[in-house]
Each structure stands twice: as C-alpha cells, then as structure tokens.
Amino acid sequence: MDLHRLFSSERNLYKLVKKLLSEEGIKPKKKLSQTFLIDAEELEYLSSILRKTIDKQQCIVEIGAGIGNLTTYIASLNNDKIVVALEIDERFASVLRIIQEAFPNVDIVIGDALKIIPSMRGCNVVVGNLPYHITSSLLVAIAKSSFDLALVTVQKEVAERVVAKAGSKNYGKIAIFLQHLFEVTYVKTIPLYKFYPKPRVNSAIVLLKRKKAYDLMSQTLEHLIKCLFSFKRKTADKALKRCLKEFEASEKCRLQEIWRKRVYQLTVEELERVAIACMYANQKT
CATH class of the missing domain: 3.40.50.150 (Vaccinia Virus protein VP39)
Structure with a gap:
C-alpha cells in the first residue's frame, strides 16, 4: 500500500x-x-x-x-x-x-x-x-x-x-x-x-x-518567574521583596538597575541576571 x-x-x-x-x-x-x-x-x-x-x-x-x-x-x-x-x-x-x-x-x-x-x-x-x-x-x-x-x-x-x-x-x-x-x-x-x-x-x-540545557540556573529562573508573575503589575523591587522572602534568598539578588520596572517589563536577559545573582548570593551566605 x-x-x-x-x-x-x-x-x-x-x-x-x-x-x-x-x-x-x-x-x-x-x-x-x-x-x-x-x-x-x-x-x-x-x-x-x-x-x-x-x-x-x-x-x-x-x-x-x-x-x-x-x-x-x-x-x-x-x-x-x-x-x-x-x-x-x-x-x-x-x-x-x-x-x-x-x-x-x-x-x-x-x-x-x-x-x-x-x-x-x-x-x-x-x-x-x-x-x-x-x-x-x-x-x-x-x-x-x-x-x-x-x-x-x-x-x-x-x-x-x-x-x-x-x-x-x-x-x-x-x-x-x-x-x-x-x-x-x-x-x-x-x-x-x-x-x-x-x-x-x-x-x-x-x-x-x-540554546542551552535545562540546568540549575534554569530551575532557579523557573521558580523565580512563577513567583514574580503573581505580581506582574507591581514594580520589580516590590515583587522581588516578596519572592525573595519565599525563597529565603539574599537581598543581593535585587539588582538596582531593574527596580523601577514593572515585572511584565523585565526582559528574559534581565530575569536571567536576577536568577544568576540569587544563585551566587546564596552560595556566599
């Protein structure tokens, strides 16, 4: 056939x-x-x-x-x-x-x-x-x-x-x-x-x-955006304060250059930098 x-x-x-x-x-x-x-x-x-x-x-x-x-x-x-x-x-x-x-x-x-x-x-x-x-x-x-x-x-x-x-x-x-x-x-x-x-x-x-394999940074980013987008209309600063408490993460994760942006305005690259900062900061604590 x-x-x-x-x-x-x-x-x-x-x-x-x-x-x-x-x-x-x-x-x-x-x-x-x-x-x-x-x-x-x-x-x-x-x-x-x-x-x-x-x-x-x-x-x-x-x-x-x-x-x-x-x-x-x-x-x-x-x-x-x-x-x-x-x-x-x-x-x-x-x-x-x-x-x-x-x-x-x-x-x-x-x-x-x-x-x-x-x-x-x-x-x-x-x-x-x-x-x-x-x-x-x-x-x-x-x-x-x-x-x-x-x-x-x-x-x-x-x-x-x-x-x-x-x-x-x-x-x-x-x-x-x-x-x-x-x-x-x-x-x-x-x-x-x-x-x-x-x-x-x-x-x-x-x-x-x-582009890249799913790794520890990807896992951190996945959990981070799940929390952040519960507050997508809030400023990044306010949303990060809430989310970092949930993750028991260091305040060093809060990157100053993105504080005034709304969560939905954060680019993939900016969110990746936050995830990396959180990983690095927590390794130091």
Whole structure:
C-alpha cells in the first residue's frame, strides 16, 4: 500500500481520514483534543522543514501520531531517519501498525507523551500537533528534556504567547522559560479548516532551537518567574521583596538597575541576571 500517495492530496486525505476512522469505529475524543491535519501541503511543509533542518541518521519523536497522517509524511520524506511515533489512544494502534509495516524507519509506542518525554534518550528532535488541553505541559516537558529541536503545531494564541516580548500583553512565564532555553520562531499560521474534526481556533507552527540545557540556573529562573508573575503589575523591587522572602534568598539578588520596572517589563536577559545573582548570593551566605 502506497500510504504517501493516499495522503498526497487534501481531498484524498480528508476522505481517507474519515474512512479510516469509520472502519476502525473511532470517534475523535474532545477530552484528548483529537484533531487531524488534513492539508497535504501543510504536512509536506512540516516534513520538509525537518528534512532541511536536521542531519541524517537522527531520531525524530512524534507526539500524538493519531491516524498517522503526519507520521506517514515524516517517514516518507525523511527515510534516512528513525521516527518514533507516540500515541496515547490504543484505538489507533491497528492503523499505526499498518504504517509501521509500510515504513521500516517507523517505531510505534502506545503511551502518554508526558510520561515518556522526560525519560527519552537518543532522540534529539520532536515534532507533533500538540493536544490543546496539555500544550503548555508538553512544551515545558520538551524544554526540560534533552531535545535540541522541536517543531510543533499549537493553538495560535499559545504561539503568540511563546514568542511574546517583554512589555507586551502576551508576555509571561511560558515565553520567558522557552526563550531562555530556545531560539523561538513563529513559523506560520494554519487555519482551523485544515483540520478534521475542525477545532474552534486557528493553529500555528512554532520552531524551537535549543540554546542551552535545562540546568540549575534554569530551575532557579523557573521558580523565580512563577513567583514574580503573581505580581506582574507591581514594580520589580516590590515583587522581588516578596519572592525573595519565599525563597529565603539574599537581598543581593535585587539588582538596582531593574527596580523601577514593572515585572511584565523585565526582559528574559534581565530575569536571567536576577536568577544568576540569587544563585551566587546564596552560595556566599
């Protein structure tokens, strides 16, 4: 069976996805945010980015393989790479086994990506249409893992948040945390009608390229911004006083040059300097 040919046009893809779901008796579950990209051009675009961006012989992890539409494209256009497709819903196992038999570079794993991602070794690229209900949790798990590159489709609103700059309305904890660890790029918007079942909102492709590993400083920053953004409209000086008491940190963490700024105006670089100052000051106490 030439699966790539079957998935080669939007019309074929839409019909094929509906047919496979019907034959397997699968009704997409809203609680799992199950929706499938049915636009051939977008699937090829995602797969071609991987082909151009990563080296040969690398391992690609796909989150939420579902019916296997993206899996098929990735495996076909990246046949020199191993594709490990994760899917939590056992109902898709039989369909995914057909893809595994058709492509020798595909491995199927039925399990929870949130539990699997933190312990994965040997794969440094992750891709997928992230389930809406756990998007933020998955992004954090990817950030704390050993993945060097992530190419993910998320809600457009989430994509706008992760690329937001200091002082903007969308700027917050997830933007700071991801931009601390990655070069974050908003690649493009995907309209909601290119999915089946059709979601309520548009989606967007985001590319994350690793800048640094998650380490002790990253952990300090993560806890710091969690506290600071509970007081995002307060001045940095007042917010830091409250947060440093919580962390039992030294007053030396309070950098004078940022005192008068509001918390939401602090750049990633400024917050990194605060985290480093706290680490250094506490080592001295």
